[in-house]
Every structure is written in C-alpha cells, then in structure tokens.
Amino acid sequence: MSEKRWADMAIKLPLDARPAIARGMRLQREPVQDAHVLLYPEGMVKLNRSAGAIMGRCDGVRTVVDMVADLERAYNQSGLTGDVLAFVAMAVGGHWLEARP
Amino acid sequence: MSATPVGHALGAPGAPPGGARATAQPARSVGPPLWLLLELTYRCPLHCVFCYNPTDFANTGPELATADWIRVLREARALGAVQLGLSGGEPLARDDLEEIVGEAHALGFYINLITSGIGMTERRIKALKGAGLDHIQLSFQDSTREMNDFLSSTRTFELKTKVAALIREHDYPMVLNVVLHRHNIDHVGEILAMAERMGAQYVELANTQYYGWAWLNREQLLPSRAQLERAETTTRSFRERVGDAMQIYFVVPDYFERRPKACMRGLGSVFLAVAPDGMALPCHAARMLPGLELPNVRDTSIGAIWYDSQAFNRFRGDAWMREPCRSCPEKVKDFGGCRCQAYLLTGDADNADPVCDLSPYHALVTEAVARAERAAGTSAGAAHAPTLTFRDHRVSIPVVTEGTEVHGEVAPSAP
Numbered sequence: 465m466s467e468k469r470w471a472d473m474a475i476k477l478p479l480d481a482r483p484a485i486a487r488g489m490r491l492q493r494e495p496v497q498d499a500h501v502l503l504y505p506e507g508m509v510k511l512n513r514s515a516g517a518i519m520g521r522c523d524g525v526r527t528v529v530d531m532v533a534d535l536e537r538a539y540n541q542s543g544l545t546g547d548v549l550a551f552v553a554m555a556v557g558g559h560w561l562e563a564r565p
Numbered sequence: 566m567s568a569t570p571v572g573h574a575l576g577a578p579g580a581p582p583g584g585a586r587a588t589a590q591p592a593r594s595v596g597p598p599l600w601l602l603l604e605l606t607y608r609c610p611l612h613c614v615f616c617y618n619p620t621d622f623a624n625t626g627p628e629l630a631t632a633d634w635i636r637v638l639r640e641a642r643a644l645g646a647v648q649l650g651l652s653g654g655e656p657l658a659r660d661d662l663e664e665i666v667g668e669a670h671a672l673g674f675y676i677n678l679i680t681s682g683i684g685m686t687e688r689r690i691k692a693l694k695g696a697g698l699d700h701i702q703l704s705f706q707d708s709t710r711e712m713n714d715f716l717s718s719t720r721t722f723e724l725k726t727k728v729a730a731l732i733r734e735h736d737y738p739m740v741l742n743v744v745l746h747r748h749n750i751d752h753v754g755e756i757l758a759m760a761e762r763m764g765a766q767y768v769e770l771a772n773t774q775y776y777g778w779a780w781l782n783r784e785q786l787l788p789s790r791a792q793l794e795r796a797e798t799t800t801r802s803f804r805e806r807v808g809d810a811m812q813i814y815f816v817v818p819d820y821f822e823r824r825p826k827a828c829m830r831g832l833g834s835v836f837l838a839v840a841p842d843g844m845a846l847p848c849h850a851a852r853m854l855p856g857l858e859l860p861n862v863r864d865t866s867i868g869a870i871w872y873d874s875q876a877f878n879r880f881r882g883d884a885w886m887r888e889p890c891r892s893c894p895e896k897v898k899d900f901g902g903c904r905c906q907a908y909l910l911t912g913d914a915d916n917a918d919p920v921c922d923l924s925p926y927h928a929l930v931t932e933a934v935a936r937a938e939r940a941a942g943t944s945a946g947a948a949h950a951p952t953l954t955f956r957d958h959r960v961s962i963p964v965v966t967e968g969t970e971v972h973g974e975v976a977p978s979a980p
Contacts, residue, residue: 487736487738488699488700488737488738488740488766490675490699492647492673492675494645494647496597496644496645497597497645501647503647503648503675503699504675504700505677505699505700505702505740506600506648506650506677507648508599508600508647508648508675559812
C-alpha cells in the first residue's frame, strides 16, 4: 500500500472518538511471528510494534485522548497525539477500526 | 514512534489496506503456512457450472474423520497457521462442523466458513457462533430465483435468502460472494441491488477462475470484454451511490489482464489446503498438476508436508522457472502466475502463466477471449444452452476419461 493510498483512506476523526476493532476482524498476538496481527476473512495484516500497541488499546471504551495518555505513559514518551490520531484515522478509513461516538 | 503497519496479507481480493505490501520470500527462507484451507467434503447439494473442485471428485477416497481434521488443526496451528477457511463442497454437509470450529477457535484460528448456506439452520448457526466461528461468506449464483437455481442446478434461492437473514440476525457481517460469468455478469446491477436489500456489508463479485468444472465449461462461461466493461461501470456507479455502506470487490477475470495474478503468492509460500481425502495441496486446484507427489495428512505430519515434501518445495523460489519468467524483474511480484493455468493452457506447469503477454502462449488466452466475443454476439438465450456441464457426482466419473486428457484447447463436453 503506497503512502498515497494510505493518505486517501484517512478520514477526519475527533479526539473523543472511541475506536474499536471493526466487526468481523480480530486482533491477536502471534508468537510464531512475534507480532500482533489483524485477521479478517482470507487475509491478515502483520502489525509493527507501534501499530500493535495502538490497535491493542482500541476497545470501543477508551477515547483517542485516553489512548494517547496511556501510550505516552507506557512508552515514556510525549507528543504522540498526532501520530496516534493519524494512524487511527487511517485504520478507520480502511475499515480495520470502527469509530464509536 | 511511527505507526505504519507492516503489510502481510495473504493475497485475497478485497484485502483491507496494507495487504498489498507482500514481499517475495527468498528461496531458502520458508515461512509458516499462515493460511490453512480445509475442504471438509466434496459433497454438495449444488451443481454449479463454475465449481473449481476436481471434475473427478467422485473418484477420491473416503473423507477424513473428525479426529484427523482436529490433528491437522493442531499441527498447523503449532507451525503458525492462523487463518482458517472451511469449505468444500458444502462444509455444512459435515455434521461435525461445530466440533471442528470449536477446536479451531480454542487453538486461536480466525475461522471463515465458505458456504452456499444449504444446511444452515437457526440451530446450527447458534451452535457455530457459540463454537467461535468468526465469519461466514455466503455464495449466491445470481439475483433471481430463476438464474440462481438454473446456474446451481437446484432450487435454493429462497433458502439462501433465509440464510442471509440468519447471518444478519446472529450479528455476523453480511458477506456475499457471487461468481460472475457470461450468463450472470449482465445482472450485476440486480445482484448489487439484491445485496443491498439483504443488508450486505461486503460483496465480492468474483469472475470465474477456470479450473475444474469451470475449465470444462470455459467456452460457455467466459464473458466478452464489452460485458466486463459494462459490469465494471455498473459497479462503479453503484459504489458511488452507496458509499461506505457496502464494500464491493470486483475481481477481474485474469484472461483479460496482461500480467498474471500472484497466485497464492507462489506455491508453498503461505497457503496449505487439505482435500476431503486428506491430500495436502499447495493450491486448491493443484491435484491436477502432473509430477507433484501430493502427501496425505493420514500418514504425514503437517510440518513434514510443509517443509520437506516434494509437492510443497517443487515451486518454491525461482529455480523451476523457464523464460520469460526466469530473467523477468516482475517474477518477484507475480511468481510466474498460476501453475495450474500454465498447465491447463500450455500442457506444462513450468511455463509462464499464459495470461502474461510476455508468454509465447499468450495467444491461447486472447483466442479464448476472441471466441467469447463471437459467442456473445449470438448468445441471447445462451444461459439455457445444453452444453453447460453441471457439477454432479454422476457426471464426475465419466468426465475422468476426458478430464485426464484435458489441456490446451478442449471443447467442453455435455453430460
């Protein structure tokens, strides 16, 4: 997937959205691949560490703001809002995540 | 912290984003069999003219027992298999389907049931949901009772419509699959309207791939280019109208392409199928390939099958390739295309897939398309042409004698 296509998929998303794994998809840890994977019919996306960390927090309860705070704490970083929001927006645009109000 | 997912799709049409970033495996580094397909049975109440099952399916041995399937699941999962397709035939014909699903779910598989819906009841869908089935893909043959029933040689349209409602009621995404060909591709607008009425979230309009029974019927099934373009236009405008409410995947028939599909991302790369009789296959159609020593799960472990068997190593890497593939920079993208198509069309599985316009056999594809163009001009009532061969247990045996000779340009035979 080229960067351009990714950008095309991104949608506007408010910071108080509560993203959840899209219906019909499943996120799980795969020891053999040493990674989180996102599973859907006849397909799979292997996530890198950052994407896995973000997707793992998309439980439909936490807002994007909550997730950012949690990630910044867990990884001892700051200023992640832009990256997290951009990823979540793309993942919603690509139907990996559903944004619940 | 960058948040770019690493694409690693299994190559399905309609993959969500990220899926396209597949990379070629170096010849010697064999990854796990990520995608396991269990063809639980060749029994099927339908008789579809485009079925990819082998035309001699009636001659295969007895079906594996429940315990065998469960052993296959455990061994494959231990190697890293994670995506599970349950198909057939009609997988609902097995009354141990719920038990197989339960075990697969406990092992951590993502489970997709590929079904005609025949045999699905309220009781069974509840049991399957309870056992952990993740996803159901329901096939329709056309948008109307008449054409659905004609093309599957059954009376099933009403039943399928009921199953679609069951799927929705049990909170599964509504996923419809319709195989397209000359006799229904002009109904794409009606098919999409039917899908909309059923509340489908995903619709796969998959043009027929010419293997098995579909190969036998190819001359009757291949659409014309004009039909294909009309269908694409209809699909595009429907997409624009419904927007995000429905995802529509339109799979172009590869006969109309100039480069081959990256079939299975190369044989032995990610995909392992097990046929009803326990035969392990590097692709669904590979049973027909001569010179493949197909192992059987009854006497060989999945690990030995995947890593050590001749059948799964035969087309790994690129040492087997001939020109023009061997020196082609695109070999890392398409792996030479489909081995079965190369064999069916040229008589030799090591050749380039003749869909590629660099193949010296490409004319075999363009000539088939040209014949379809001529036929389209005269086929107003061709849906009812007597020359379609419906997949049938009784037909299966006589077909063997012709089927073994099938390659190159063979006219389909009537039952």
